[in-house]
Amino acid sequence: MNDVSLNPVEKKVARMLSPFEKFIESQTSTGLLLAGATCLAMVFANSDMNRMYREVILTDVGLLVGSSQFTMSLEEWVGSGFMALFFFLLGLELKRECLAGEMQNPRQIGIVLSAALGGMVLPALIYYLTNLDSGYQQGWAIAMATDTAFALGALAFFARKVSRELFVFLTGLAIFDDLGAITVIAVYYTESLHLEALLRAGAVLVLLIGMNISGVRAAWAYFILGLVLWMFVHESGVHATVAGVLVALTIPARPSLQSGRFVQRVRKLISKFERRQESENEVLSDQKQSGLMLNIEEVARQASTPLQRWETKLENPIALVVLPVFALCSAGIRLSDQDLGSVLSSFVSLGIIGGLVVGKPLGIFLFSKAAVKLGLGSLPEGMGNKELLGVGLLAGMGFTMSIFIAMLAFKGQPLLIEEAKLAILISTFLSGLLGILWLALATRNRIDSN
Template identity: 35%
Template sequence: MIARNRPLSRLATRLARLFHGESGAGLLLIAVAVAAMVAANSPLAHGYHALFHDALPWSPVARLNTLHLWINDALMALFFFVVGLEIKREVLDGELSSPARRRLPVLAAGAGMVAPALVFLAVTRGDPALQPGWAIPAATDIAFALGVLALLGPRVPASLRLFLLTVAIVDDLGAVAIIALAYTRGIDGQWLGAAAAVLAVLAICNRAGVRSGWAYALLGAGLWYAVLQSGVHATVAGVLAALCVPLQLDQRGDSPLLRMEHALAPLSAYLIVPLFGFANAGVALAGIGPQGLISALPLGVALGLVLGKQAGIFGAVWLAARTGWAERPTGATWRQVWGLALLCGIGFTMSLFIGQLAFPDAPELVEQAKLGVLAGSVLSALAGYVVLRGARR
């Protein structure tokens, strides 16, 4: 009986390892993306779209009158708050805390954002209506990429996984800057002034040594509301509020930032991001033939993710190593670096999010952008997996 159950025990152990921590969040996101596609291309399609896009009978915030808006403008602000906490921790006391550690991830992330944007603009040249989508392929979905790495187990050296994490942190910071600068329309000066005042109070609390998490949470909610009303995308408020939360440890080894990150990271990874993915990844494929797949917008997004990301990141690491400016990750072969660069082409969460911002008044273009994001992300995931699996250790 014990021998008969041994394969089942090994399978259970393997599944438990796969779904543990950040890797588990990535695998959950993969499952959610598949579920969204199934729902959008089945008899459930009408109910699926109605659930997220039909007007709510009542909403405490008039601007957020659908479940889709609550997810994208409210819950995603909390996601960006967690991202901001992680960025601050890494910059002050982590893998980005010294110039030597920052050098290669910053270079790779920067090149990995510029190259996909250039590929997109090259494919869509001549069509001004598509130009706002230039930033869609510039982002990397760290949860999705970690999910693929989890499938490879010990084949990937720890240094490469750490490099992926640090590149993704810099990438997230760049995406936030892009959202704030490139996708802000119709500024309301009074609400922007109110947001600046709340942000100043948050900064004063930090300087005064206020350590109550609730104080930062309540002020952060006020900042979110003011930014939402100002015309700047509300998710920017999440990062700004996070940067005001103190990291310093007290005599008991307690830190408001670490405490809030520990409490909110699982909520973000296992609820907010999967819910966002399910609400935004559903693309109806009916009537989309080969011509639809190779039209300028989805093709530009897909090629930006698949070709631009790997060219930018791999090229940056190779150039840095060749010039002696920085060394490639310890113990990693060039094939493994290439495989990791391919995995960075998984754009999913942030790319879908930027696609919504790029074409707010053109739902048909949003759907085309989604198609490009899904195609490019799947191709990048498969190619990265194959390259890394075949690499020698």
């Protein structure tokens, strides 16, 4: 039976959609959307729409059941709920990298972990020392973070001139950075603990681990228990986003159908499908053909792991919706309320800018070279000192996670939060600009690697 070709209208639509699909799949799309959402938030905050913008993000939303209620402002829902999905994806990525990714190689882990450690310790130290006499030392973790989307989006401009290993190195670095940030959020920024809620959260976590061990792979089961865990973690005093990572670590990473059996079953189903094709029936009118295709799809699903499937399905929604929405709700800084001179000269801002723009690349560079010297690891192939410094500069684009930590560090101090946000925006811009310019110079004579 001949393949049915697309009609002229379908071909035109396909050609129209192709650029959008390529944009969505590209590394730069998330960074561009984040930048767009940030600019939009700034427009809202610095125009006549500011009052409406503030009213919307501060509107209480939640559930009311009789005399009981569970409500938070829209801004808090985005920070605690939407961002829990982002942390869930980070947890999935971390688990996959440790079980089957580049992080399996001890030498690769050694160099990436050393770089990440340097990129956290030195920026935090610069911030802390800068703020010794300011009384705002609690913001030391702001300068630790790396915004994976912005950093990879900027590096993607050089995708044809740098090796794939640079992307792997920066991704691993960002994952360990995020793991450090998660640990800090769970330990340092937990104001008070409610033991009963914490014990309930622990019981739900044990149940999730038991489901993994017993081979349960139903998405709805993990979703429901994950939601319950999120609520208990939120009530316990630990930041609710930590629940996202905990749930991710319990997601099964084993297929229910091994590769040998998968090949046998698929071959058998394809053979049956080919015999049905001889009847010249269309799939739409042949229920058996349609059933065979569904069976092939189910066998393929069984041969993959829930961890891989859910990570793939969540990548675009989180990159294209969750992170831009967080930026839209969090990055609206009213510049008329800020004295740029005093902001830039304040200890908080100097600590953040110094930590991200100077401390990040310097810490990553020095700790990486020390790791090589001590035999703890080696730089990836195609990565020299120039590329290492370029990656370090791009890692200083803290944005999303830095803003997130600033909102926790200065909770209840709106003026300080706004000041920190502005410093983070400046740092992200400077780090990105310096990183792009440095890599452009470092690769200017390099032939397209593809």
